[in-house]
Amino acid sequence: MSPPEPHENLSPPLAAPVSGAPSMSAPIVTVHSTKLQGATAAALEICDLLDAKPDAVLGLATGGTMVGVYGALVEEVQRRGLDVSRVTTFNLDEYLGLDAGDPRLFRHFMDEHLFVPLGFNDAQVHFPDHVGARPRGADAVDAARQYEEAIQAAGGIDLQLLGIGRNGHIAFNEPGSSPRSRTRVVELHEVTRRDAAETFGGFDETPERAITMGLGTILEARALRVLAFGASKAPVVERLLRGAEDLDIPCTFLRERHGDIAVHLDIEAARLLP
Numbered sequence: 077m078s079p080p081e082p083h084e085n086l087s088p089p090l091a092a093p094v095s096g097a098p099s100m101s102a103p104i105v106t107v108h109s110t111k112l113q114g115a116t117a118a119a120l121e122i123c124d125l126l127d128a129k130p131d132a133v134l135g136l137a138t139g140g141t142m143v144g145v146y147g148a149l150v151e152e153v154q155r156r157g158l159d160v161s162r163v164t165t166f167n168l169d170e171y172l173g174l175d176a177g178d179p180r181l182f183r184h185f186m187d188e189h190l191f192v193p194l195g196f197n198d199a200q201v202h203f204p205d206h207v208g209a210r211p212r213g214a215d216a217v218d219a220a221r222q223y224e225e226a227i228q229a230a231g232g233i234d235l236q237l238l239g240i241g242r243n244g245h246i247a248f249n250e251p252g253s254s255p256r257s258r259t260r261v262v263e264l265h266e267v268t269r270r271d272a273a274e275t276f277g278g279f280d281e282t283p284e285r286a287i288t289m290g291l292g293t294i295l296e297a298r299a300l301r302v303l304a305f306g307a308s309k310a311p312v313v314e315r316l317l318r319g320a321e322d323l324d325i326p327c328t329f330l331r332e333r334h335g336d337i338a339v340h341l342d343i344e345a346a347r348l349l350p
């Protein structure tokens with residue numbers, strides 16, 4: 077078998093058009109003095125949702141950007157005494173090639189920062205099947221389809237949290253990803269692997285593949301909440317909010333294809349905006 081092309085989708089996308097997107101309006105952008113304030117603003121909105129809809133379906137993200145969000149969310153859920161036993165969650169993505177129980181899995185991150193502190197049980201939380209998804213095999217297609225079906229069966233995602241990669245990726249939709257892409261196995265971009273290398277003890281030890289929700293999947297969430305903090309994100313934030321759609325910068329597909337996007341930035345991430 078020849079090696080995959082960089083960023084090639086290793087399992088075929090499940091054919092489905094982007095649909096159900098609300099009518100378009102400009103994203104609401106808030107520039108916060110600190111990243112803690114930005115993270116807290118997102119957490120408070122999630123709490124308001126859980127207050128109004130105790131069986132809400134949350135789309136969750138991992139990464140340094142989300143640590144403060146989950147910290148504030150745990151605090152606020154406890155402060156308000158919210159019952160979160162009927163919440164359902166779907167995470168965006170997971171690395172391939174790691175054993176179940178590996179502390180570098182995104183599942184472990186979520187357990188540490190959110191699921192254990194809030195007492196979520198296994199039936200409430202969902203990840204794409206990183207063990208079943210074998211690149212190019214039927215298993216990868218099945219794992220992807222099962223994830224899409226599980227999201228549908230839960231009634232769709234009410235609110236999706238999103239970070240942005242320095243290369244503009246959204247979840248693991250790397251440069252070259254179609255705005256109609258669905259859950260699938262992908263090859264990770266070099267920038268993504270470099271950014272993760274410290275966690276894995278070096279670039280060569282960093283996973284080469286992952287399974288991720290597609291951009292089309294993400295765009296079907298009823299609300300998107302995008303967070304970006306720090307100067308390294310300023311160039312992609314500028315493209316997210318002002319750039320034309322560009323296959324090389326996946327975040328550019330969000331702005332004009334969804335009607336309920338709010339963006340939380342800190343001053344550094346906003347420094348290239350007028």
Ligand code: PGA
Nearest residue numbers: 139140141142239240241
């Ligand atoms: P970060 O990652 O929060 O660690 O910056 C964001 C992302 O890659 O989506």
